[in-house]
Amino acid sequence: MELGTNVESRLPEDDRSWRQRVYEVVFEADSPAGVLFDVLLLIAIFLSVLVVMLESVESIRLRHGALLVRAEWFFTILFTVEYAVRIACARRPLRYVFSFYGIVDLLAILPTYLIALPITSGAGTQRLTTIRALRLLRAFRIFKLAHMLSEAEALRNAIWAARAKVAVFLSFVVISVVIVGSAMHLIEGGRMDDSGEATSSGFDSIPESMYWAVVTMTTVGYGDVSPVTAVGKALAACMMLLGYCMIIVPTGIVSAEFAQAAKKNITVRVCENCMAEGHDKDAQYCKYCGTML
Amino acid sequence: MELGTNVESRLPEDDRSWRQRVYEVVFEADSPAGVLFDVLLLIAIFLSVLVVMLESVESIRLRHGALLVRAEWFFTILFTVEYAVRIACARRPLRYVFSFYGIVDLLAILPTYLIALPITSGAGTQRLTTIRALRLLRAFRIFKLAHMLSEAEALRNAIWAARAKVAVFLSFVVISVVIVGSAMHLIEGGRMDDSGEATSSGFDSIPESMYWAVVTMTTVGYGDVSPVTAVGKALAACMMLLGYCMIIVPTGIVSAEFAQAAKKNITVRVCENCMAEGHDKDAQYCKYCGTML
Amino acid sequence: MELGTNVESRLPEDDRSWRQRVYEVVFEADSPAGVLFDVLLLIAIFLSVLVVMLESVESIRLRHGALLVRAEWFFTILFTVEYAVRIACARRPLRYVFSFYGIVDLLAILPTYLIALPITSGAGTQRLTTIRALRLLRAFRIFKLAHMLSEAEALRNAIWAARAKVAVFLSFVVISVVIVGSAMHLIEGGRMDDSGEATSSGFDSIPESMYWAVVTMTTVGYGDVSPVTAVGKALAACMMLLGYCMIIVPTGIVSAEFAQAAKKNITVRVCENCMAEGHDKDAQYCKYCGTML
């Protein structure tokens, strides 16, 4: 796991005082102090999210509510200090504040302050919804993990490079879901119970049928909604086989692309004449300038 | 994403007037106007399908019915104009009309006209089924997306090339579903409730058992029908493991085929000096003897 | 799809009469007559299995029972004639009769004769079970498809060659199912309802818990049995993630093996000196005997 991110560039030599040393600890992980900081941060993130999770369980909240509130404030202050330190030692504080990491770190501390303000007082269910929304915002702290996963960037680039194929695949999924959903609405809609009265069937509208189509095609299969007519079952079986088999093609394409990428790490020889890399193992002449390797 | 399709060939020079310019905008996407047209078409397709979806939800239809009908007519007229333009500027209009794209574009506008005609008036449930059928036909508009996905053709060719392996895989699926379905019909059929009366078990006929077999093998697992006897559960467990593992082999085969195809993107150029093949796409000098290619 | 199988060797020249010509039509598919035979056989197999399926649906049996019985006898006689012809024109009839294909062809015709005999008369439910068992046997006709799928043999050999890895994978599955099943039996067993009475929970014995474990690990997830305690749900979540991720490793191994196999089809050159095949594309000397290629 590669730790650390290089969001900000280094400070000039004459500021290489405490600011630089703090920067190396907080934003990078080349020194033992930097690695220790990242490990402590990781533990703090997991514990604070655990506090948010436990707070949402009513039985636990009734028994340990006070403790949870104190823990919540502890983490909020901890992350506030971390946020302030990051702004203080970064060369371009504004770039950090508006970057993905900066926004995530801000969202990690805002909710607890918002709850303390009288703004968020309200009656009954409205307050309940607000509290649940704030829990969701606090849960976004888990995104602070991204500080430590620079390998995820390589993945994001790979997916962006293959966006044409991704678009084709997603289009295929969208077309299947719309068509089969509409067909099932036609076939299974308007179900009637034994006394001739119309009952709800889960296929009463196209969006509902499309929801069933996604549940079936991704092979999740809740079973809360399922076809009862023979034609409906036959079409459902086709949909299931389609979803079951459809994963094969993108998997094959992605496997081949990763295999190609791995193979391109062929040789690290550099041509003396034109400084080009990427020569095959069995090449005797540079393919860019003709010089002998 | 490659935009545009070349259904029709170019017109001769003397017709290179408004007809040619309109053709380049509508059927191709090399010019900014062509790309803009495709983007607008994409938005129109999604919005019109959204209208069809919303129309099927009874609560929305009651509240915004009039607005939806107007939107429906707007898109129908828009697509009718587009259809007319495509016919007008194509060199071989008949070839377009009877191609996949032409039929899809026609199906996109017919339903709304059909509903307006007195033909489709009918009593109660028959009219309801007709309306649902027309909604399904309108949903086929989503196939107009195919105009923009020429990369899907490469995929279709790849699947056609591997049709022998596809046939083996599908045969295996069919054989498994028939045999296990029949076995479960034998094992679980004729279930009796506590008072000794025969009850419906979901395994009462072979087609029903085959439906359960497909639901289980594709790991969808609705749960509306599941075995209760010990032997039935044991056979079901085997079926689940079979379906779970069966996806491995086709995925492996397809991955290998895509890897092979990717490797063949080494060019077929031959070096004049040493007659060597296997040069990369970006090579300018032969890697075996140094001669310029 | 490669049609035809070579179960029997060719007859000597002096018998090359009607017997040989019939053999070429029935057992092989190199001639137009052979291909036509296989296509007709395929249609007959599917139709006969369809008759078995329809016969099991009570509503259809009540309405068209007589027609189905006549169709059943038609196909049985058809397959009996085919069986007789295969025995007649095969060089080693006994080898055919005891091969996989011979047994399948015999099973395809036996059940209908057995039902006609007075042996299979019995009272009530025993006769019902017998009938269902015979339907299962008739469904085995679908295995006659194997006559036409010689490509499946390559697949069977590949799986046999990798049997060590298959054993490791299956052992892992068995170990997981036993351990997690036993743990869930401990955690969720002995559920009590609100009045303190013990109720059935689906985890009352280790075999039942193992059934749940298989349903969950293969991601089928019927939902007929699911955990209710917090610890049980946590363990179930681990099981689901295990089953979800576990498919990655075998798929990767199989993909790599198929890629290797595809690459070994490198060149078909044969060394004149030692007659060895399998030389790389860029080899100039035979790697087995040193002679120049």
Next chain:
Amino acid sequence: MELGTNVESRLPEDDRSWRQRVYEVVFEADSPAGVLFDVLLLIAIFLSVLVVMLESVESIRLRHGALLVRAEWFFTILFTVEYAVRIACARRPLRYVFSFYGIVDLLAILPTYLIALPITSGAGTQRLTTIRALRLLRAFRIFKLAHMLSEAEALRNAIWAARAKVAVFLSFVVISVVIVGSAMHLIEGGRMDDSGEATSSGFDSIPESMYWAVVTMTTVGYGDVSPVTAVGKALAACMMLLGYCMIIVPTGIVSAEFAQAAKKNITVRVCENCMAEGHDKDAQYCKYCGTML
């Protein structure tokens, strides 16, 4: 399947008496006796686990309880003798006792002895829980299979080598489950039934919603908990598609890694004459210059 493990090194020559011969039979599988021992051990493991499974089914325990107890003692004594023999003929008994295999072999025999001791007597449900716990411990005998699966070590090393990518994947799963679970808690929590009373919805706390998120993302889909609001269903559909597609990337990466590893099974021998590398395993002559290797 490679049988046998080399936990202990060989004994010095002067002890090469019955001790060495027993060691070769028990710990290794190069001799016919060693293979026979492993096969018998395999059968014993499966049978003893079967006894544990059957003992947990109440109906079977009532009918055959005495037989099961006798079988249980038979296997316990058998495994105790095996354990003693392993300790006796190993060179470094302590190393074996504290290794994974040693602990598993000890756990395989302890439970039955513990049950015999008066320690484990207790009243009603406590004794029931103890008995179920002991069944779980006895089920751990299935881990004795590990003695025979040395190929699993290669797999373990491969997963440890790729731990960075595994960490990224697991982080992605954790982040998705936390965020979507919290969002669904916000959307679907606080469900009310028709009379306005709050009912349990399965989304009443974040841990419960996270359980639903795991069930959905791994495409298991029990259906015991599922969303009912339109927004909730839309978010659920996104979650399903995410889980359905997410398996593609790790599978592709693992396939590429196994393909790379397979290719490296080209030997690292170097031809003395022309210094060329990349010879196949079965090559006797250098393919570039014809010299013998």
